[in-house]
Amino acid sequence: MLSIRSARASDVQSIAQIDVETWRATYPGMLPDDLLTALDPGQRARQWSRFITHRPDDAMLAFDERERVLGFGSCGIQRETTLPYAGEIFTLYVGPDFQGQGVGRQLLLALFQRMIRGGLSSAMLWVLAANPSRFFYERVGGRRIADRQLDMGPFGVPAVAYGWPDLADAIHRQARARSRID
C-alpha cells in the first residue's frame, strides 16, 4: 500500500539515491553525459538535508508497506514572479522501478495539498521539453503556459512550464478521474 508523508532528516540517503538514479535513467540524450556522470549522491544528500532542515513540510515522500521509498517531490513559492502562479513544484521523481503505478499522481496531489495549506492556491513547474514525462503533467490536468531555455550549468536546455490555476479544483478533478478508473 502506498503512503505519503513529509520527508524527515533520516530519509535523505534514500531521496538522494532515487534522485541520482532517476536523473541517470531519464536524462541521457537530454542533458550532457558529463553532467549525469558527475552526479554525486553524497552531495545530493547534503542538499536535501539542508532543504528538509529549513523547510520540513515542503518535501513529500511516498513509501510502501515495507518502508521502501518509492519517490519524492518538493514545492514552495514560485521562484520567479513572471508567471501568475503562486506556487511551484521544484522536483517530482519516482524511482525507475516504481513508475507507472500511480505514485507520481499521489505525490503531486500531496504537494498541491501542501501548497494549499501554505496559502498557495495555484502552481506551476518547469520540465525539459524533450522529457516524455511532460505528458504525465498533461494527464494530471496541467496547462502548458510558457517556454524558455533552462540554465543547466553552461548549457541552455529547452523547457516548458505547466500550470494549475486552481489547485483545489485540480485535486477535485483528479479524485474524480481516479474514481472513474477504480
Ligand SMILES: CC(C)(COP(=O)(O)OP(=O)(O)OC[C@H]1O[C@@H](n2cnc3c(N)ncnc32)[C@H](O)[C@@H]1OP(=O)(O)O)[C@@H](O)C(=O)NCCC(=O)NCCS
Ligand atoms: C513523471 C513521473 C513523476 C510520473 O510518475 P508515475 O508514478 O510514473 O506516474 P503515474 O503512474 O502516477 O501516472 C499518472 C497518469 O499519468 C500517465 N503517465 C505517466 N507517465 C506518462 C508519460 N510519460 N506519458 C504519458 N502519460 C504518462 C499514466 O499513464 C497515468 O495515467 P491514468 O490517468 O490513465 O492513470 C515519473 O514517471 C518520473 O519520475 N519520471 C522520471 C523523472 C521525471 O522526468 N520527473 C519529472 C521531472 S520535471
